[in-house]
Amino acid sequence: MITGQFEIEFTKDGLVHDEHQVTRLLDGLADTTDLLVLAHGWNNDKAEATTLYDTLITSLEAVGLPESGPGSRLAVMRVLWPSKKFALESLIPGGGAATATAANDAALLTALQQLEQDPVLLGTDGTDPTRTHLVERAIAQIEDLDTSADARREYVLQIRNLLDPSQAHPDDASQEFLDLDPETLFQRFTGEVPVLLPTGPGGAAGNTSGGAAFLGDLLSGAKAAARRIANFATYYTMKTRAGAVGRTGVAGVLGRARERHPQLPIHLTGHSFGGRLVTATAAALPPSPAPLSLALLQAAFSHNGLAQRFDGQHDGAFRAVLGEHHVNGPVIVTHTKNDLAVGVAYPLASRIARDNAAALGDHDDPYGGMGRNGAQHTPETDPTEQLLRKVTPTHQYTFAAGKVFNLQADATITDHGDVANQAVAQALRDVLRVR
Structure with a gap:
């Protein structure tokens, strides 16, 4: 009882x-x-x-x-x-379709706005001027990410300034996330992130006979990389807080x-x-x-x-x-x-470490x-x-x-x-x- x-x-x-x-x-x-x-x-x-x-x-x-x-x-x-809720819509915007650029842009902004929030208690809102400034600086770089290495560098540096470096560890590539040259980090996050996962009937990736397919985040480009960087920072923030x-x-x-x-x-x-x-x-x-x-x-x-x-x-x-x-x-x-x-x-950690596992995310x-x-x-x-x-x-x-x-x-x-x-x-x- x-x-x-x-x-x-x-x-x-x-x-x-x-x-x-x-x-x-x-x-x-x-x-x-x-x-x-x-x-x-x-x-x-x-x-x-x-x-x-x-x-x-x-x-x-x-x-x-x-x-x-x-x-x-x-x-x-x-x-x-x-x-914080790590929304699937941010991980797989537009259902993972390679053409979902508008969904990616919206998910990028949402991910950054979530990073700005740092509530003291569950279910409350909360931030501080320093955190707001860092996120606003990152948001300001978005329009130039495709064409400017300086914008990409500034974006990464502002995101990193939100994080506690003492919680980095080799088992999840978080140390490399903090240490890599910003341009290199962008390059590693630019490509699609296919994952062998099950799909339901009519899934976007098309089912195999076993009910599974390579799907996941199939977008590419600098803004897709920026969203993945923000998502990894959210993960890092939550692992730090949980600890x-x-x-x-x-x-x-x-x-x-x-x-x-x-x-x-x-x-x-x-x-x-x-x-x-x-x-x-x-x-x-x-x-x-x-x-x-x-x-x-x-x-x-x-x-x-x-x-x-x-x-x-x-x-x-x-x-x-x-x-x-x-x-x-x-x-x-x-x-x-x-x-x-x-x-x-x-x-995402495999992308940071440039690991080319056949099925990203599996054992x-x-x-x-x-x-x-x-x-x-x-x-x-x-x-x-x-x-x-x-x-x-x-x-x-x-x-x-x-x-x-x-x-x-x-x-x-x-x-x-x-x-x-x-x-x-x-x-x-x-x-x-x-x-």
Whole structure:
């Protein structure tokens, strides 16, 4: 049963907005067996985040929480943080058609206007004079991008000035995004970004017999490159913010919970950039004998995020989560080719690095996304469970502590946001059982 649900709101810097919310959570943990932490992803307002949480909890109750023992008395911490919506219309303007130049121009302006916004809390507006000036300087270059190297350089420099360079990492090409000569960056983003993804009947790219085709962002030129640069900057901004909220805010609250209840099992569950948030939380919590699990639902970070020497040299940004045993329970990772948002966003990194993977964004692409391909180059991966199954009353997953389970969800997750259904809930329920 659900013993209580507790919203806790965090600012963009990871500060608790209302300390009374934390007090209510801590007071509500006295008679619980487990704490489930939920973190949303690409949401614009509280209503969207609340709908996600309500639906997932309803699905959990529908598949049946354990009646006794582990997971039977569940408290829920509902994280609210100022994420941005990474709109598919910006990633694939005009449905991805190579002729959609007007749609691209509109998407470019929208992407820049979104970068200007830097709200302190979820669902609010917010910017500052410095940020506004940088974005306005970038917008002023748009008309000259096709003909002027100086305009292209100025555009890149203004976009980079919006970003925190300390968060760059090799696993997603963000270091190269900050370091490359501006003209070189434009050149690498100028060409189309085809991705092998499924299409529905009558899809723009034309279906193959297997229901898939090369599609994605098929525009080319300087303004298409400028939009991709703005989109990558949005990704970078969100990964930075998710890390700060997880590392500082959520980990701080959970540290206080563990002071009161040292043996309380905690189950970190994140969707989209919320997946990065809860992984950053796990990395910030000191290793403990108390169970700590991780559920990444269509997570929006590199599929090498948990990897060990993914390129022969570098570990993923969150390798320590597993390598240093911050997480000692099971890790589940849902992934599907149906996830257009992750499937199209991450090939941008391949363009930065000039990687010519046959199918940009798939598991062979060094810069694919977790929600598209699962955790790659991760030695803790366990092959005993590899599918997110359709709901079956008698089925129970055989998840094990300390192992990573990549759950391919082509048949059970229809798109990036479809993570609150009963198939997901059944897997999450069985994570709760593991001790």
